[in-house]
Each structure stands twice: as structure tokens, then as C-alpha cells.
Amino acid sequence: MRNDNPIWPLVDARAAEFTDLADRVFDTPELAYGEVKSCAAHTRMLRDQGFRVTENLAGIPTAVMGEAGQGGPVIAILGEYDALPGLSQKPGLAEPRQIADHGFGHGCGHNLLGSAALSAATAVKDWLEAQGIAGRVRYYGCPAEEGGAAKTYMVRDGLFDDVDIAITWHPASFNAVDDMRSLANTRIDFTFHGKAAHAAGAPELGRSALDAVELMNIGINYMREHMPDAARVHYAYLDAGGIAPNVVQAKATVRQLIRSPDLAGLSSLVDRVRRIADGAALMSGTTVTSRVFSAVSNLTENLPLSRAMQAQFEALGPVPFDAQDAAFATAIRESLTREDIADTFKRLAMKPDYDLPLCDFIAPLDRPFMGGMGSTDVGDVSWAVPTVQARVATCAVGTALHSWQQTAQGKAPAAHKGMLHAAKVMAATAHAALTDPGLIKAALAAHADHLADQPYSCPIPADTQPPVGGPNT
Numbered sequence: 001m002r003n004d005n006p007i008w009p010l011v012d013a014r015a016a017e018f019t020d021l022a023d024r025v026f027d028t029p030e031l032a033y034g035e036v037k038s039c040a041a042h043t044r045m046l047r048d049q050g051f052r053v054t055e056n057l058a059g060i061p062t063a064v065m066g067e068a069g070q071g072g073p074v075i076a077i078l079g080e081y082d083a084l085p086g087l088s089q090k091p092g093l094a095e096p097r098q099i100a101d102h103g104f105g106h107g108c109g110h111n112l113l114g115s116a117a118l119s120a121a122t123a124v125k126d127w128l129e130a131q132g133i134a135g136r137v138r139y140y141g142c143p144a145e146e147g148g149a150a151k152t153y154m155v156r157d158g159l160f161d162d163v164d165i166a167i168t169w170h171p172a173s174f175n176a177v178d179d180m181r182s183l184a185n186t187r188i189d190f191t192f193h194g195k196a197a198h199a200a201g202a203p204e205l206g207r208s209a210l211d212a213v214e215l216m217n218i219g220i221n222y223m224r225e226h227m228p229d230a231a232r233v234h235y236a237y238l239d240a241g242g243i244a245p246n247v248v249q250a251k252a253t254v255r256q257l258i259r260s261p262d263l264a265g266l267s268s269l270v271d272r273v274r275r276i277a278d279g280a281a282l283m284s285g286t287t288v289t290s291r292v293f294s295a296v297s298n299l300t301e302n303l304p305l306s307r308a309m310q311a312q313f314e315a316l317g318p319v320p321f322d323a324q325d326a327a328f329a330t331a332i333r334e335s336l337t338r339e340d341i342a343d344t345f346k347r348l349a350m351k352p353d354y355d356l357p358l359c360d361f362i363a364p365l366d367r368p369f370m371g372g373m374g375s376t377d378v379g380d381v382s383w384a385v386p387t388v389q390a391r392v393a394t395c396a397v398g399t400a401l402h403s404w405q406q407t408a409q410g411k412a413p414a415a416h417k418g419m420l421h422a423a424k425v426m427a428a429t430a431h432a433a434l435t436d437p438g439l440i441k442a443a444l445a446a447h448a449d450h451l452a453d454q455p456y457s458c459p460i461p462a463d464t465q466p467p468v469g470g471p472n473t
Contacts (some may be wrong), residue, residue, distance in 0.1 A: 004275040005315065007431045010123035011423045015430045018122075018423070019416045021045055022115035026091065026410050029083030029104035029111075032144035033468050035062040038081035041115060042141045049122045051139065058157040060150055060466050064141040065159070066118075072134030073440050075124065075430045076160065078381065079117030080110040080145045080167035089407035094331035098405045109171030112394055112410065113417040115142060116169060119419075120426035135434045136189050138163070142377070144466075147187060149294035151377035156458045160384040164440050165166045165305060165406035167429050168378055169422040171398045171406075172391035173344050173414070179311045180301035180382065180389065183230070183259040184266040185375040186459055187293040189238060190277050191215065194286040196250035202345030207250025210241040212284040213254045219276035230373070231269055232259040255293065259375060262298050263459060276324035284291035293467060297379040300450055304442035305388035306431070310365045312428035319421045320394050325414035329357035329396035332405050341398035346370050358414060359393040371394070380402035381454040389424050424462065 052067030087105030121139035197206030241249025260266035
């Protein structure tokens with residue numbers, strides 16, 4: 001690993017502080033829109049590092065922004081800190097063992113994500129101050145990436161309107177500049193209203209809301225054959241109508257998660273799903289209401305920024321793991337299958353190396369796309385401003401996100417090394433933009449070309465507010 005970029009030592013200088021921040025967030029896992037302790041930790045760190053702090057962004061108490069510098073271009077660095085349900089796991093163990101008293105865990109590495117982003121922003125702040133040049137860096141502490149779409153609300157409220165470029169990253173089992181492909185999605189809660197009755201004595205008087213939900217799911221199941229290949233629809237019961245089978249359920253709610261490679265396709269699928277809900281209500285003699293819970297757009301690539309980040313990543317090299325890191329990764333891999341390991345390499349269009357415990361290379365930027373996409377609210381930021389994202393190795397090759405194995409590695413030395421490496425990649429990309437006005441100009445031009453062909457329309461209705469403090473957040 002080289003260390004000749006003037007901004008990299010600034011990350012190293014505060015490594016202990018940000019490693020501690022990541023570990024403290026790991027120890028207090030909180031779900032979407034409930035990240036009170038995690039946001040408070042990031043807010044304190046912003047103030048300690050001398051940022052100008054703005055809280056309660058877009059009416060979200062757990063969203064925060066810190067800014068430093070004066071004039072010049074505005075560089076946004078995006079962080080996250082929400083956890084996941086059902087993924088509580090004792091760190092440092094290569095076997096599943098839940099931590100008592102709660103079921104939440106950082107199974108997507110957001111404890112690392114937010115800390116690295118704030119570390120990068122702090123390094124850029126320190127460099128701007130030392131050089132005395134015009135430019136501003138902002139750290140956006142973003143909650144509720146896991147299904148809550150906080151960034152979409154933030155974009156809708158204009159919080160990125162004066163930003164020139166945005167930079168972020170995500171923990172992974174490999175090193176690469178992200179290909180910026182994802183699925184647009186929306187989560188819609190459909191509530192069916194029927195009529196209660198004695199299920200044996202007078203079933204003819206009842207109208208089952210639960211029947212309506214099941215009919216809706218059957219209708220969507222038949223629709224799946226006639227959707228585009230990359231589209232997806234998933235569901236979860238939020239309210240199945242109660243636990244008494246001798247009562248005809250008068251109310252039931254299902255959340256439908258609808259995904260499509262682009263916003264236009266998403267709109268078409270949503271219309272079809274709504275018609276199926278209406279049909280289910282008609283068949284069951286019930287009525288149906290709906291509420292958009294969240295929605296996100298697909299990611300859009302900005303090639304000038306992707307090339308710039310690739311250059312910085314290659315100059316830095318892969319994460320400098322050691323033998324102890326490899327030993328723990330090898331132990332973790334005992335719980336993985338060959339298919340798990342192969343999937344990592346498939347995403348990079350590479351032949352699997354089943355003996356490699358930790359990624360020791362940086363994938364090329366021009367690799368072919370091999371399929372397999374999730375969703376993220378970074379997508380909406382990428383429609384608002386030119387955006388680039390890194391994937392940096394923090395865990396064993398083959399580790400799946402949203403797994404106990406990911407959580408088990410969340411405080412490991414390898415995770416800390418990957419986190420600080422990500423901070424250097426992001427900070428160096430920001431440094432490149434601030435020292436080369438042509439890069440920002442090219443990024444903005446590419447972004448404008450994309451919007452000219454496909455204008456942005458926020459997928460969350462204007463009257464829908466963030467589900468702060470409500471049920472099922």
C-alpha cells in the first residue's frame with residue numbers, strides 16, 4: 001500500500017477515534033428511524049471535529065449533517081448507521097450466537113459505513129483548513145437505509161440541491177468501484193377491511209380481510225410469470241387479523257415490496273399490483289386502502305466520477321490484511337458454502353478462488369454485469385447529484401450481507417482496516433475533485449446528459465411523510 005496522497009495520513013491520524021465510533025454504534029444496534037444513540041454518537045463526533053451541525057433533516061430526528069469549509073464546490077460524503085432485525089450476533093465468533101436482550105444487529109456493516117464516511121469527511125475538512133483553499137465538505141448522517149428510504153425524503157426536501165458531487169461506500173467481501181446498478185422499489189401497505197363474524201356459527205355474515213390478503217398474494221404470484229426478468233415482488237404480513245381462527249378477520253394488512261430496474265418499470269408494476277388489490281377486495285367482499293411506506297429510485301452511474309475513484313483506489317491498493325485477519329476469515333468460511341464463495345466472484349465476472357480468505361485485489365471498472373441487484377436510497381441521491389460509490393472488503397470472501405457471519409465480523413480487525421481503507425478511497429476521491437475543477441465539470445455534464453434523457457421524478461408521493469415513530473418503522 002502506498003501512502004503518497006497528502007490526505008491519506010489525515011485518515012490515519014484519527015483512526016482510533018473513528019474505529020471507536022464504529023464499535024460503539026455496533027454495540028447499540030437500532031432499526032430504521034430509531035437510531036437515536038447512533039445518530040447522537042455521530043452528532044457528537046461532528047461537533048468534536050469542528051463541523052457546523054444541522055439536525056433533524058427533512059423532519060427526521062435521526063438525520064444529521066455537518067459542514068466544514070467556505071465557498072467553492074460542495075462535496076457530500078454519505079454515511080449510514082441503521083441495523084437490522086434478527087441479526088444479533090456476538091462479534092469475533094465463527095459460529096452463530098445471539099447477544100441476549102435484543103435481536104438487532106449490524107448485519108449490513110452500517111456501523112462501519114457511517115464511521116468511514118465521517119472519517120473521510122474529517123480528513124477532507126482538515127486538508128481544506130491546512131491548505132486554506134475554497135471548498136466545502138459535508139457529512140450526511142443518513143438513517144433508515146434498510147427499507148426506510150430516508151435519503152429519498154432528504155432529496156425530495158432539497159437537501160442536496162447545492163451539492164456538486166456525492167461520495168459513499170459500502171462494506172463488502174471484495175474491492176471495487178460500484179457498477180451503480182440497483183432496483184427501484186416501493187413498499188406499499190395494503191389494508192383490507194371486512195366484517196367480523198363467528199367463523200362457525202354465522203360465517204355467512206363475515207367478510208374476511210385475511211382472505212383478501214391471501215387472494216392478493218395469489219394474484220401477484222400469477223403476475224410473476226408476466227413481469228420483466230429483473231423485476232421482483234415480495235411481501236410480509238403486518239397484521240394477519242388476529243390469532244383466533246374462530247373469528248372471521250375484519251382487518252388485515254400486507255406490505256408489498258415491488259422492485260424494478262428503473263422508475264418507469266416500477267410505475268407500471270405498481271399500477272398492476274394496485275389493480276390486483278382491488279380485485280381481491282371485490283372477490284372477498286371487503287374494501288382496501290393503501291399507504292406508501294417508502295420508495296427509492298435505481299442507481300445511476302457517473303462515469304467521470306467512477307473513473308476518478310478507480311484511479312484513487314488503484315493508487316492506494318487493496319486492504320492490507322494480515323495473517324490473523326486471514327485466520328479468522330478462514331474460520332468464518334467454514335460456515336459458508338462453495339456457492340456463497342462463488343457468488344462473490346460472479347458479481348465481479350471472475351473465476352472463483354475457493355482458497356482466498358480475504359480479497360487481495362481491486363476489480364476492474366469495465367467488468368461485465370453478471371446480475372443480482374438489491375435496492376438502496378443512494379439511488380435517489382444519484383439522480384439529484386453526480387454520485388460514486390466504493391465497495392471495500394471488510395469481511396471474508398463469500399460473506400453475505402444480512403447474515404450472522406457479517407455481524408460476527410463487524411468489530412474484527414479486518415473490518416476496521418477495511419473501514420479506514422474506505423475512508424482513504426473516499427477522501428482521495430474528494431481531494432481529486434477539489435484539486436481538479438475539470439473533474440467536477442465533467443461529472444456535472446454527464447449527470448445533466450442523463451437527466452435530459454430521463455428526468456427525475458421522486459417515487460414518494462408529496463404528501464407522504466417519513467414514518468418516524470410509527471408502527472413497523
